[in-house]
Amino acid sequence: MHLRYSLRGAYDAKINRHAQLDMKDLGITYQHATPQSMGEQWWFWNCENVPNPLPEYLTVFDMEPNKCIGFGLSKDDADKIAGYKS
Secondary structure (H helix, E strand, C coil), rough: CCCCHHHHHHHHCCCCCCHHHHHHCCCCECCCCEHHHHHHHEEECCCEECCCCCCCEEEEECHHHHHHHCECCCHHHHHHHHHHCH
16 A cells, blocks of 8 residues: 655644654554655555554555656666565
């Protein structure tokens, strides 16, 4: 499962820590993290230990990693994410 982390949503929820530290505090592990400064968000790839329900600032990110090459992902990163086996 891939997750999109909204920095604006986290701010509104009074989260005052880095997105990666917040993910750790939530117990969510992930294979790769991609910051998206223009969108005020992070993309977390191949997440595990995802709580249900998710905090409002986290949403499922349904995107093929190969379509994100050049948007923070290299081809090598995209191939590793696509080939991930938990």
